[in-house]
Amino acid sequence: MPEPRTFRDEPVSFVRRSGRMSDAQERAFAELAPRYLLDVPRDVAWTSVHPDARLDPLAEYGRRADLIVEIGSGQGHAIVAAASSRPHDDFLAVEVFRAGLARTMLDAERAGARNLRLVEANAPEVLASFLPEAAAAEVWIFFPDPWHKKRHTKRRLVREGFGTTAARALRDGGVLRLATDWEDYALQMRDVLDADPLFERTFDGEWAERFDGRVMTAFERKGIAKGRDIRDLAYRRVART
Template identity: 75%
Template structure:
C-alpha cells in the first residue's frame, strides 16, 4: 500500500530519495470552503512565504534562505510556531505583540487558510505563514539564529509504539532547533501526552545547546499560549498538560566562528 506521507514521484524522472526519515505528519487532502479558497486567492500574497522546493511538495530546497528583514520589513524578535494548526495561538500572539514578528509553519492548507482569515480580521500584519516541513524551514529557509523563540505546542504524539519514530522532538530535531534559535532565546513546548512530555524533556536535557528555564519537573503554563481545541480535548480526556521551556546556551566559538547549522536535515 502506498505511503501517504510521501509525495508521489514523477515517473518520467530519475528515481529520487525524498527524505531520509519519516515526517511527523500525514498530509491529508480535503475540500476547502469558499472562504478558505478566497483566503488563498486574496490574502496569500501577503501572508504566505514563497518556498523553493526540493523533491517533496512540502520540502525546502537547501540554500533557499529568506531574509527576515526583507520579509517583515523591519528588525524585530521573531517567534516561530511549528504545527500552527488553525492558527489560534499564533494569531492571538501576533495581534497581542505588534512589536514582534511571527512565523507559522503548517502543512495543512485549510489550516493555513483559516489562519490567514483570522489574522486579517485581527489586523495581525506581523504574521507570515509557510507551508512546509518544519525541520527544513528551520534548517534551510531561516538564517542561523534567526528565531528569538520556537514554539512546539501539542505536536502529534504518535502514541502507538510502532509510530513513535515519527515524533517531531528527537535529538536530531534538537540539533536543528539549536541552529535556528539565537543565544538566550527560548524553545517552548507543551503536550497532553505525559510519555511524550518525558521524551521531550529527556531530549532537551541531553542537548548541550539548551538549558532548563524552569524549576522542578515541569515548567509553568506559558501565559502566551491561548487555550486551544487540542488543550481542551486533552483536559476533557483527563490528561494533564505538561509545559517545558528551554533556553539556548551561548554558541561555542572555534577560531572566531560559531558552530555551523547541522548539515543533514531531519524529516520530522
C-alpha cells in the first residue's frame, strides 16, 4: 500500500486570501484570464504546481526576451508599470491573492501590457520547478509578508535555503532584487544571502540604492507613514561551474 502524500514539506509563506471581488474583478477573471493567467497543472493543493509542469517562455510570450519575475506581486502596481514601460522585456507576476491578480489583469489591459503573464501559485514551487533552470534575468521580491510575530518567522519566504531555490531560476549574472520596510526581515534577508555562495552583492555599504524600476506604491507609502525605513538589497547570481 503506497504511503500517503504529505500536503507540503515546508510551511507556505502566505495566507490564502481570496476575499470578495468586485464585479469588475469577477469580469477580469472571466474575460482577461485567458490572455494573462497561466493555466498551471496542480499538485496537492490549489496553489501548488505539479512538479512536472514547466513554463515555456518562447511559446507563452511568442519571442525570446529577458524574463523578469516578481514574487508576491500584490495589486500588480510595480510589475504593470515595469511591463508597460519596458516592452522589449517579458514579465511574470506570481501571486496567490485572487483580487490582486484580478486588479493586475485589469491594469495590464488598460496599459496595453501584452508582455505580462500571471501565475496563481506558491512562489517557491514556481522558482524550484515551474520556471526552467536559468530562465529569469531578474527575480523581484518587494515587501513580502514579514511574519513579524516570532512564532511565525519560520514562514518567511527568504530564510535559510532560499538562495538555492532562487539561484536555480536565475541565469548566470541574473539579479535578485529585494525590498522591505521591516528592519529585522531586511537583516535576515541580508544574512541569508551574504552567506550563500551562489550570490554576491551588487552594492557597497549596508544597503543597496533604491531600485529605479520599483515604483512607489500605496503599500510602501503606508510603511513610510508608520515611520518604517525602506531597505533595498540586490544580489547577482554567480556563474555556474
